[in-house]
Amino acid sequence: MRNLYTLLPNEDLMGFVGRIHYLGPFQAFEDTRQRLGLTTRLLKAGEVTYKDEYKLSQLLGYSLESLASKHTSRNLLHYCMTQDELNKFSDPSATNKMPKITFFDSKSVVKLPWRWCPECVEADVAEFGCSYYHRNHQLLGVHTCYKHGCLLYSECKHCDFRIDTIKQAYVPPVDNKCPCCGSTEFLGQDYISDKMHQVESYVLLMAEGKLDLNFERIAASVCEHIGINEQSILARTGGKSVRAFNRGMLNFFGIEDLNQYFSFVIDYKDKLKCRTLCNSRTYDIRYKYTPAHPVVYAMLLVYLDHHHESQLLAA
DSSP, rough: OOOOSSSTTOOHHHHHHHHHHHSSSSSSSHHHHHHTTTSSOOOOOTTTEEEHHHHHHOOOOOHHHHHHHHHHHHHGGTSSSSSSHHHHHTTTTTTTOEEEEEEETOOOOOOOOOOOOHHHHHHHHHHHHSSOOOOGGGGGTTOOOOOTBOOBBOEEEETTOOOOOOGOOSSOOTTEEEEEOOOOOOOOOOOOOHHHHHHHHHHHHHHHHHSSHHHHHHHHHHHHHHHHOHHHHTTTHHHHHHHHHHHHHHHHHHHHHHHBBBBBOOOTTTEEEEETTGGGGTTTOOOSSSSOOOOHHHHHHHHHHHHHHHHHHHH
16 A cells, blocks of 8 residues: 555545545544644535645645646636636735635535545555545536546435535445445436536546636637627626627526536526526626636536537538
């Protein structure tokens, strides 16, 4: 077995904390958390906490940049926040910094538990002696394993057991048995469309830092597509075009796809509404509001790709 304080391939950084407690000397998880000096008490999938990331990077001897590429969700921030917002998030001296961003625990976004791939569990136990949570399995918008292509497990079929916090299962079930009822049957995502697979591809590229875009450039592409600019945004004269764009995007994905990502999707008189997807942060980088979820920008890119392909076919 590798050194306990070594991150395994694509291991989620917060999932790593669960694994070292599982293999470590302390009986109570609180003792492990305090020994590591972590500020977060309930470790949930997708949390980005600068202080805890920094402490673990020092402990493990990794730079924050190397952690971001394979072990945290930090890279996703570049696609939903301005550089100034990113600086405030990472600057310990900033008075108005955002100390923690929980991607999967927003009221408007579908809450996801810790998830795992059964084939990865088997392979990881054989190679490393222990199962562990992969970063790529915890990303909202990702429903299949990046290595094996199979559905990710998320809950027990019989008792609905979910791993909402790491304390419920420090590592994925090694024997493929529910720790609550002992069942060997688990459930994954029961609906995945072709468009959702495209969103998944973008989310993975974003998480790995391989997408040559940022928040400002995506917003500029949306403005170009809508036909608005900075002046029309400030003068609020492009409202009709923005609403038409939003309607087109909502209809493109449809209510089944939207419900896989967002908690509040309204279908009233054959008109879809989703404020999380259709908000001013998609095109106005000056809009001072909570950053939209990164999956929103992955969906924007899929929609823009479709529009451009349609134009090429029509030409």
